Amino acid sequence: MSKKMIDEATASEPAAPGESPFPDAASAWQTAKSIDLGDIVGAEGRVGRTKTGELTLWVTRFRLLSKSLRPPPEKWHGLTDVEQRYRKRYVDLLANAESRRLFLLRARIIDYIRSVLRRRGFIEVETPVLQPIYGGAAARPFTTHHNTLDTQLYLRISPELYLKRCLVGGLERVYEFARCFRNEGISPRHNPEFTMLELYQAYGDYHDMMEITEEIIGGAARDVIGSTKIKFGEREIDYTTPWPRRRYADLFLEYVGLAIDDVAAIRERAAQHFARKQITLDPAKADDAVVIGAMFEHYVEHHLVNPTFVIDYPAPLCPLTKRHPTDPRFALRFEVYMNGMEMGNAYSELNDPKIQHETFSAQLRGEDDTMAVMDDDFVEALEYGMPPAGGLGIGIDRLCMLLTGNESIREVLLFPLQRQSPSEVQESNG
RNA sequence: GAGGGCGUAGCUCAGUCGGUAGAGCAUCGGCCUUUUAAGCCGUUGGUCCUGGGUUCGAGUCCCAGCGCCCUCACCA
Numbered sequence: 001m002s003k004k005m006i007d008e009a010t011a012s013e014p015a016a017p018g019e020s021p022f023p024d025a026a027s028a029w030q031t032a033k034s035i036d037l038g039d040i041v042g043a044e045g046r047v048g049r050t051k052t053g054e055l056t057l058w059v060t061r062f063r064l065l066s067k068s069l070r071p072p073p074e075k076w077h078g079l080t081d082v083e084q085r086y087r088k089r090y091v092d093l094l095a096n097a098e099s100r101r102l103f104l105l106r107a108r109i110i111d112y113i114r115s116v117l118r119r120r121g122f123i124e125v126e127t128p129v130l131q132p133i134y135g136g137a138a139a140r141p142f143t144t145h146h147n148t149l150d151t152q153l154y155l156r157i158s159p160e161l162y163l164k165r166c167l168v169g170g171l172e173r174v175y176e177f178a179r180c181f182r183n184e185g186i187s188p189r190h191n192p193e194f195t196m197l198e199l200y201q202a203y204g205d206y207h208d209m210m211e212i213t214e215e216i217i218g219g220a221a222r223d224v225i226g227s228t229k230i231k232f233g234e235r236e237i238d239y240t241t242p243w244p245r246r247r248y249a250d251l252f253l254e255y256v257g258l259a260i261d262d263v264a265a266i267r268e269r270a271a272q273h274f275a276r277k278q279i280t281l282d283p284a285k286a287d288d289a290v291v292i293g294a295m296f297e298h299y300v301e302h303h304l305v306n307p308t309f310v311i312d313y314p315a316p317l318c319p320l321t322k323r324h325p326t327d328p329r330f331a332l333r334f335e336v337y338m339n340g341m342e343m344g345n346a347y348s349e350l351n352d353p354k355i356q357h358e359t360f361s362a363q364l365r366g367e368d369d370t371m372a373v374m375d376d377d378f379v380e381a382l383e384y385g386m387p388p389a390g391g392l393g394i395g396i397d398r399l400c401m402l403l404t405g406n407e408s409i410r411e412v413l414l415f416p417l418q419r420q421s422p423s424e425v426q427e428s429n430g
Numbered sequence: 431g432a433g434g435g436c437g438u439a440g441c442u443c444a445g446u447c448g449g450u451a452g453a454g455c456a457u458c459g460g461c462c463u464u465u466u467a468a469g470c471c472g473u474u475g476g477u478c479c480u481g482g483g484u485u486c487g488a489g490u491c492c493c494a495g496c497g498c499c500c501u502c503a504c505c506a
Contacts, residue, residue, distance in 0.1 A: 037456075050464045074441040074455050076467035081441085083498045095441085139505060184505040185431085194506075280503060342506055395506055408499090419497065 037075075038068030038094075086416050106400045106412060108224045110177065113197060113216050113396075120212070122173040122199060127162035129155060129179065135373050136160030136320070139182040142192075155181035160320065160391070161378045163200050164349065167389050168381045175199035177396065188408040189341060192417050195396040200349070204390035206332050209346035210309055212392060213336055214241040217307065217343070217399060225403050232339055232405055235305060243307040248296070248330070251310060255300045260314070261329075263288050270295055287365045289316035304337035319359035321347035322388075338402055346392040353382035 035041060045059040073079040078095040085092040085099070092099045114124070132151065134141040136158030144153050159178040166174045181193050197216075201208060221228050221239040228239045249260040258265050270283040270291050279298075283291045292314055304310070311334040315323055318331035332348035350356055360374045400412040410416035 054464065054466080056464060071440050071456050074467080076455070077442040079441070081437095081498090083437090084441095086498090137506080180506090182505065185503075187502095187505085188500080190505060196506080345506080393506090398506075 035064070036068055036071075038070070038072045039064060040066035040068075083418070086410055087418055089414055102404055102406070102412065103414060105224065105404055109220050109400055109403060110396065112220050112224050116212070116216055116219060117173075117175050117199060120173065120201075122175045122201070123171065125163070125166055125171065125174045125176055127156075127159045127166075127176060127178070129181075131156050131162075133373060133375050133377075134158075135375050135378070137180075137182075140184060142181050142183050157182050158196070158393075159198050160393075161375055163198055164386060164389075164391070165378070165381045167200050167202055167349075168384050168386045172202035172387065173200070186417070188410070189398065189401075191397065191409050191413055194409070194413075197394045197396055198391065200389050200391045202387040202389045205348040205388070206311070206334055206346050206390050209390040209392040210243075210245065210334060210336075213309075213344055213346070213394065214243060214307075216394065217336075217338075218243075220399070221403060230403060230405065232402055233407055235339065237339060237402065238306050243309055243336070245309045245311050245334075247312050248310055248314065249312070251300050251304075252292070252296055255303055256295055260292060263291075266295060267291055273298070285365060287316065289314045290364055293317050301337060301342070302340035305339055307336060307338045307343075309334045309336050316362075316364060318347065319362070320350050320356075322350050322352075323355075341398060341402075342395070343398055343402070344392060344394040346390065349386070349389045349391045351382060351386040351388055353379050356382055 042061075042063045042065050043057060043059045044061040045057045048056055048058050050056050073091060073095040079085055079088075079092050085096075089099075093103070117124075130144070130146070130153045132153060134154040134157050136156075137160070139157045141154040141157050144155065145151070146153055156178070157180055159176050159180070163174055163176060176198055178196050178198055179193055180196050182190075183192065184190060186192065199212070201212075218228065218239045218241040221230060229236055230239065231237075252258070252260045256266070256269070258269060260266075266288075267283055274281060274283060274294070279294070281290070281294050283294075286294075300310075312324060312330040313321070313333040313335075315321075315329055315331040318333045321331035321333045324330040324332055334346050335342050336344040336346075350359070357379050360379070397409050397412055401407070401409060404412065406412055
């Protein structure tokens with residue numbers, strides 16, 4: 001009955017058996033027998049050993065603190081049904097020590113990141129989740145409505161444009177663990193709501209962001225998980241820093257086999273390959289950069305298993321990024337990939353209001369969603385003068401997946417979104 | 431959204447060729463009196479995901495729906 005307490009009790013000096021709070025043995029056992037598995041009890045007594053040598057608690061005072069009305073899952077197998085583990089996470093946590101350990105690790109990873117940023121002089125801020133204009137990423141938003149203001153609002157797809165407003169205001173090193181919402185498909189790597197760390201450093205650039213990325217992720221592997229080599233599925237990923245910096249165009253040439261400026265050949269190749277796959281993009285109707293981006297995603301990304309910085313993206317794909325000073329076809333942006341998955345995204349931030357106004361106005365053909373939704377107030381903010389800055393975003397859920405070896409994002413979310421079960425539908429309609 | 435797999439007791443799972451719904455653990459009742467999931471004996475427990483169909487007869491076969499998982503697409 002009190003196994004849990006005994007497990008967690010700190011062993012002290014052994015006590016002699018035989019001390020009892022109960023008038024007689026019969027009433028003691030009667031009380032003990034009324035306790036069910038799952039009840040929470042408080043007990044005091046001496047830690048000791050039984051005659052067979054097992055650690056035990058010789059109880060002198062005993063009280064029922066909470067009654068369990070439902071039987072817990074079987075002790076040996078625990079709760080293994082995936083759907084039940086997600087829907088009834090409290091039962092999963094109760095029954096499976098591994099599940100509790102995982103969320104403890106997640107908390108430690110986040111603590112670790114905060115400690116890195118605190119050491120570097122960043123302050124944590126909170127910016128709006130409800131936004132009148134959504135931006136900072138290319139995704140479909142959730143739409144909602146405020147009754148009193150009678151206005152349409154969006155759940156943020158990114159905190160970027162607000163964090164940069166903080167830079168304008170002189171908060172020179174800011175970060176936010178931003179819950180973001182994207183009205184897109186659900187997959188083992190995508191949940192409609194997810195947590196993104198975004199940070200901005202005035203007078204920094206994307207090279208500084210690479211250093212911070214290495215410190216955050218490489219350091220979390222080393223200090224929280226305890227190793228810079230971590231298994232993920234069949235693979236082992238090596239987080240030892242520094243990580244390679246590879247130019248986008250070079251990787252494109254290496255894995256697609258075509259020079260990035262050979263647009264005619266790329267379009268021909270894209271037409272062949274996308275026709276056979278179930279890809280919605282029609283290369284004939286898309287801008288060059290969109291076709292190149294799609295080819296990169298399908299032919300390069302999955303090769304990037306160990307942490308790799310992909311640097312210098314085609315400029316049209318980067319409406320919020322500074323152009324390369326010597327070659328304006330490219331932007332000072334990197335994405336960091338691990339296990340073929342995008343884990344982070346960073347720029348030397350565009351701070352020229354005129355260029356920002358232009359990139360907001362330019363609509364790329366072939367993209368379902370655009371990063372470039374005109375935000376006049378943001379442009380006005382830039383007109384006050386935003387310091388040159390490096391900005392970085394890291395997908396916290398995905399980072400937790402990789403560091404803890406979980407292949408589904410739902411495993412690292414306490415309460416992943418599930419469709420309403422039939423009983424829930426009945427209740428909410430009734 | 432498309433394709434594939436799965437759904438049986440509170441939990442973990444069997445269920446043959448279509449022929450009375452099963453086990454272990456949990457519950458409950460005894461016995462025992464200190465266990466590293468599980469002491470012994472006994473007992474209870476079912477919308478076989480839902481709804482149709484085929485059949486003398488469906489957990490099993492067929493159709494539709496719901497939910498979960500995987501792959502693909504949008505996306506990070």
